[in-house]
Amino acid sequence: MKLSTLLRRRAAGTDLGGVVRLDRRTKNLTKRIRPGEIAVIDHQDLDRVSAEALVQRGVAAVINVAATVSGRYPTFGPQILLDAGIPLIDRADGELFDTLTEGDRVLLERGTVLNSRHEVLGKGELVDQQALDSQLAGAQAGLSDQILAFTENTMNYLREEKDLLLEGVGVPEVKTVFEGRHVLIVVRGYDYREDLAALRSYITETRPLLIGVDGGADALLEAGYVPDIILGDMDSCSDAALHCGAELVVHAYRDGRAPGLERIERAGLTAVVFPVLGTSEDAAMLLADSKGAQLIVAVGTHASLVEFLDKGRSGMASTFLTRLRVGPKLVDAKGVSRIYHSEVKVWQVLLLVLSALVALVTAMAFTDFGRQVGDLLVARWNDIVYWVKELFT
Known part of the structure; x- marks a missing residue:
């Protein structure tokens, strides 16, 4: 069903129906859901990137069994769904992940989820603009608590990773040469498509070393570039990206466990393991800095405190400290596009x-x-x- 048809039906007060796709990890769901289908998720504080992915896939509606706005901080995702005209049912009860099977057809009557026999499977709250505004206002008050928690997480991370942050201890040896080069780190995050488009002249003329962080590798391929390194836990990048010829660096836990290594070995590939507490984004920046990169340009990464919190990870404190560590070399993609001028050919x-x-x-x-x-x-x-x-x- 086309999105325009869905919008007309919603505006007329007509109930919706369709096939459901379920996944407790929203980023996995967005890989297989089709236009016109209904997404069933378990995503507290729906972030902007996940919401944009759902909109891009053309979902008919979103049913969230968790609190889309928990009140901890004002999250961006719900507003993006409402602006796209996608109905959002929040805090749906009824154990939908147990009662529904992928491919089942359901009907939505306001906040009620029905099966094809019109039996009630669960009930939630159909979020409208007024309700969302009220929730976000309440969440604004909870932001101070999150700032305190963020500060505590930052100090804990500093205690655990001081050797890595201050002296680069634990950074693995890689074949790719970084010394003296510009490095472009791509995360499939905020505005990554627009940033890559704006950097086309810079990439063509400077030829920076390209690092795709998990799904960022596919973002580079979609833009017509081949990554030199793919770094991450390897759960978001495609098989095509893994086989593109890039050097693979698997992000592991601090104790050495690397769940992503199993996928690499099944594919018959080899990889270097990088144990670090922070995010894969942090690991990419620390790798580039420790190996002598002259400049690090970040695409799709996080720049503000609310963006850190919007990822829903206490570990985002590591990103804050990592940026302090590589600060003199780090430039956001938007800054580069504003100050970079193409050389005369x-x-x-x-x-x-x-x-x-x-x-x-x-x-x-x-x-x-x-x-x-x-x-x-x-x-x-x-x-x-x-x-x-x-x-x-």
Whole structure:
């Protein structure tokens, strides 16, 4: 069903129905859900990236068994769904993950979920703009508590990873040479498509080393680039990305466990393991900095406190400290696109010179001196032609 049809039906107060797809990990669900289907998720504080992915997939509606806005902080995701005209049922009860099977058809009547026999499977709250505004206002009050928790997590991370952050201890050896190069780190996060498009001239002329963080590898491939390194837990990148020829670095837990390594080995590939407490995004920045990168340009990463919290991870404190560690080298993609100016190309210089010559010849053609020079050149050319003819006569 087309999104425009869904919007008309919603505006007319008509109930919705369709096939459901279920997954407690929203990013996994967005890989297989089809336009017009209904997403059943378990996602507290729905973040912006997940909401944008659901909108891009053209879902008919979203049923969340968790609190889309828990009150901890004002999250971005619900507003994105409402702006796209996608109905959102919040805090749906009824154990939907137990009673529903992927591919089942359901009906939605306001906040009630029904099966094809019109039996009630669960009930929730159909979120409208007024309800969302009220929830976000309450969440704003809870932001101070999250800032305190964020600070505590930051200190804990610093105690655990001080050797890595301060001295680079534990960074693995890789084949790729970083020394003196620009490094572009791509995370499939906020505005990554727009950022990559804005950096096209910079990438073409500077030829930075390209690191795709999990799904960021597919973002690079979609934009027409081949990553030099793919770093992450390998649960979000495609098989095509893994086989593109990039060097693979698996993000592992601090105790050495690397769940993503199993997928690499099943594919018959080899990888380097990088144990670090923080996110894969952090690991990519620390790797580039420790190996001597001259400049680190970040695409789709997080820049503000609310963006850190919007990921829903206490570990996002590591990103804050990592940015302090690599700060002198780190530039956000939007900053690069604003200050970078394309270099003048050789063909542009040649075209300028040719234009100047044409202008000079044209100017001379309208002066007595120019006409005399032209007559002299014509006479010399005729002499050369005559001499060549004499050679073959």
